Amino acid sequence: xxxxxxxxxxxxxxxxxxxxxxxxxxxxxxxxxxxxxxxxxxxxxxxxxxxxxxxxxxxxxxxxxxxxxxxxxxxxxxxxxxxxxxxxxxxxxxxxxxxxxxxxxxxxxxxxxxxxxxxxxxxxxxxxxxxxxxxxxxxxxxxxxxxxxxxxxxxxxxxxxxxxxxxxxxxxxxxxxxxxxxxxxxxxxxxxxxxxxxxxxxxxxxxxxxxxxxxxxxxxxxxxxxxxxxxxxxxxxxxxxxxxxxxxxxxxxxxxxxxxxxxxxxxxxxxxxxxxxxxxxxxxxxxxxxxxxxxxxxxxxxxxxxxxxxxx
Amino acid sequence: xxxxxxxxxxxxxxxxxxxxxxxxxxxxxxxxxxxxxxxxxxxxxxxxxxxxxxxxxxxxxxxxxxxxxxxxxxxxxxxxxxxxxxxxxxxxxxxxxxxxxxxxxxxxxxxxxxxxxxxxxxxxxxxxxxxxxxxxxxxxxxxxxxxxxxxxxxxxxxxxxxxxxxxxxxxxxxxxxxxxxxxxxxxxxxxxxxxxxxxxxxxxxxxxxxxxxxxxxxxxxxxxxxxxxxxxxxxxxxxxxxxxxxxxxxxxxxxxxxxxxxxxxxxxxxxxxxxxxxxxxxxxxxxxxxxxxxxxxxxxxxxxxxxxxxxxxxxxxxxxxxxxxxx
Numbered sequence: 001x002x003x004x005x006x007x008x009x010x011x012x013x014x015x016x017x018x019x020x021x022x023x024x025x026x027x028x029x030x031x032x033x034x035x036x037x038x039x040x041x042x043x044x045x046x047x048x049x050x051x052x053x054x055x056x057x058x059x060x061x062x063x064x065x066x067x068x069x070x071x072x073x074x075x076x077x078x079x080x081x082x083x084x085x086x087x088x089x090x091x092x093x094x095x096x097x098x099x100x101x102x103x104x105x106x107x108x109x110x111x112x113x114x115x116x117x118x119x120x121x122x123x124x125x126x127x128x129x130x131x132x133x134x135x136x137x138x139x140x141x142x143x144x145x146x147x148x149x150x151x152x153x154x155x156x157x158x159x160x161x162x163x164x165x166x167x168x169x170x171x172x173x174x175x176x177x178x179x180x181x182x183x184x185x186x187x188x189x190x191x192x193x194x195x196x197x198x199x200x201x202x203x204x205x206x207x208x209x210x211x212x213x214x215x216x217x218x219x220x221x222x223x224x225x226x227x228x229x230x231x232x233x234x235x236x237x238x239x240x241x242x243x244x245x246x247x248x249x250x251x252x253x254x255x256x257x258x259x260x261x262x263x264x265x266x267x268x269x270x271x272x273x274x275x276x277x278x279x280x281x282x283x284x285x286x287x288x289x290x291x292x293x294x295x296x297x298x299x300x301x302x303x304x305x306x307x308x309x310x311x312x
Numbered sequence: 313x314x315x316x317x318x319x320x321x322x323x324x325x326x327x328x329x330x331x332x333x334x335x336x337x338x339x340x341x342x343x344x345x346x347x348x349x350x351x352x353x354x355x356x357x358x359x360x361x362x363x364x365x366x367x368x369x370x371x372x373x374x375x376x377x378x379x380x381x382x383x384x385x386x387x388x389x390x391x392x393x394x395x396x397x398x399x400x401x402x403x404x405x406x407x408x409x410x411x412x413x414x415x416x417x418x419x420x421x422x423x424x425x426x427x428x429x430x431x432x433x434x435x436x437x438x439x440x441x442x443x444x445x446x447x448x449x450x451x452x453x454x455x456x457x458x459x460x461x462x463x464x465x466x467x468x469x470x471x472x473x474x475x476x477x478x479x480x481x482x483x484x485x486x487x488x489x490x491x492x493x494x495x496x497x498x499x500x501x502x503x504x505x506x507x508x509x510x511x512x513x514x515x516x517x518x519x520x521x522x523x524x525x526x527x528x529x530x531x532x533x534x535x536x537x538x539x540x541x542x543x544x545x546x547x548x549x550x551x552x553x554x555x556x557x558x559x560x561x562x563x564x565x566x567x568x569x570x571x572x573x574x575x576x577x578x579x580x581x582x583x584x585x586x587x588x589x590x591x592x593x594x595x596x597x598x599x600x601x602x603x604x605x606x607x608x609x610x611x612x613x614x615x616x617x618x619x620x621x622x623x624x625x626x627x628x629x630x631x632x633x634x635x636x637x638x639x
Contacts, residue, residue, distance in 0.1 A: 158607050
């Protein structure tokens with residue numbers, strides 16, 4: 001956006017533009033109070049913390065190795081309780097509980113990494129498009145149109161299929177899956193940020209910042225971005241849940257995390273074949289996905305209620 | 313309105329062109345190129361490869377290749393599927409009816425259940441039904457579809473429901489996979505095969521539809537014209553269905569149109585788990601056998617569906633809400 005050339009240096013403006021500190025902390029306090037009132041969201045946050053702690057301390061919590069096979073294993077999954085396997089073993093005799101805990105590391109860290117990348121790309125591009133408008137905006141929106149016009153799951157599968165076919169399936173490791181999912185999921189964030197910026201840049205405070213000679217990057221980063229954090233945070237939270245599901249579907253179909261590495265989805269890959277003799281192999285990994293995703297969704301809902309001024 | 317429809321349709325064309333370039337570029341990335349099957353063959357020399365490349369036009373510049381690809385697509389030649397050993401169009405459209413049966417049934421189920429839940433929840437907010445609907449929406453959103461499918465199979469197909477009461481025995485189980493039984497094929501048999509996949513596929517849609525219907529219905533319930541209708545002495549059902557639902561449905565129509573492509577995409581997982589011979593399972597087969605022409609065809613179909621339903625959603629919105637002016 002073109003701004004009239006400055007003819008004299010901007011005066012000391014810092015204290016005027018920034019809201020007083022108390023104002024900020026009061027608002028934050030209000031948001032926290034609203035969030036705490038949402039009891040399901042609060043419980044969910046606690047559950048999530050517990051899951052994350054278990055994932056972090058997995059090696060300390062279990063004396064089994066997630067990838068080694070119990071010598072007592074004789075061809076079929078060991079039942080819960082047998083030979084000290086609290087939740088039994090999987091179809092090749094690896095301790096299920098241990099693999100669930102190590103699977104949590106992969107599933108959750110993968111989803112969080114994807115969302116961090118997607119939010120960074122989406123915010124930068126969305127902010128530029130929303131703030132400057134014009135051709136930049138038009139081009140970027142057409143690009144997101146294209147991305148959003150092909151259903152995500154089939155496109156993801158084709159891309160992971162290409163990676164798998166161009167070398168071996170081992171090329172489908174943590175990094176490549178993160179990159180592929182992030183590459184396809186930033187457009188939704190970009191649209192969200194662009195929409196927020198489109199309306200924010202017309203607001204009085206943005207005009208005021210411009211009037212006193214704020215540069216474009218400064219207005220974007222110091223004035224518009226802080227005001228669009230709430231929807232971005234909510235979207236990012238819900239996206240972590242979506243990516244956990246996406247990764248589990250990919251891994252379940254054999255185009256995600258590859259064996260012997262454990263992710264909740266890859267642990268379910270063989271579950272359909274053995275379910276008649278070992279229900280625990282099918283039930284527990286899915287339950288982990290379900291509980292985690294449900295908790296994140298509840299938390300996201302609580303965040304939306306707390307942060308969105310439009311929701312009462 | 314007509315002018316708007318035409319303009320909106322014309323706007324979809326550049327989008328389709330860009331999408332086709334992206335899909336073409338994805339196929340270009342396929343390892344080994346289109347001649348990959350021949351590269352493994354020791355009887356085919358490098359000179360043969362060169363000749364094949366020339367014959368297939370693979371030595372031409374990329375834009376020329378793209379143009380040829382597009383014109384073939386438009387004329388209905390979608391290439392040869394090497395996993396099915398038949399043209400891509402034949403392979404896909406012979407499975408179209410199975411997929412349509414599945415997705416349309418799922419859509420109808422989701423609409424009936426989702427709308428009913430949404431309306432009841434909106435009319436009686438904070439009632440047990442309302443809490444049930446809200447919970448269901450969260451569960452549907454958070455449930456990994458394939459896990460739900462496996463559990464259903466375990467419960468209804470492997471185990472089955474067996475009840476014994478008052479000297480009667482009740483046995484119920486459903487087939488776990490396929491389109492029909494080998495000996496069967498009648499209507500009842502087909503329906504029995506459809507029950508589980510349809511429930512699994514519609515779960516997410518039921519959650520989405522009921523949430524949207526509830527929100528939109530709640531908004532409508534507080535409008536002046538609803539109060540007027542009540543003041544006129546119309547019956548409760550009449551008010552809700554004729555005055556309320558008709559207006560509440562507008563945003564819902566958009567959501568339904570926009571979820572159609574994801575329904576088709578979601579069928580990939582459902583069809584795979586239930587070994588249902590539709591386009592989604594064909595897609596997974598093609599993926600496992602690196603049958604790129606078929607994958608490409610599938611992506612093209614999905615993209616066309618998305619663009620088409622977006623267009624339909626826009627047009628339906630304008631048609632349902634005469635207040636919206638397009639000019």
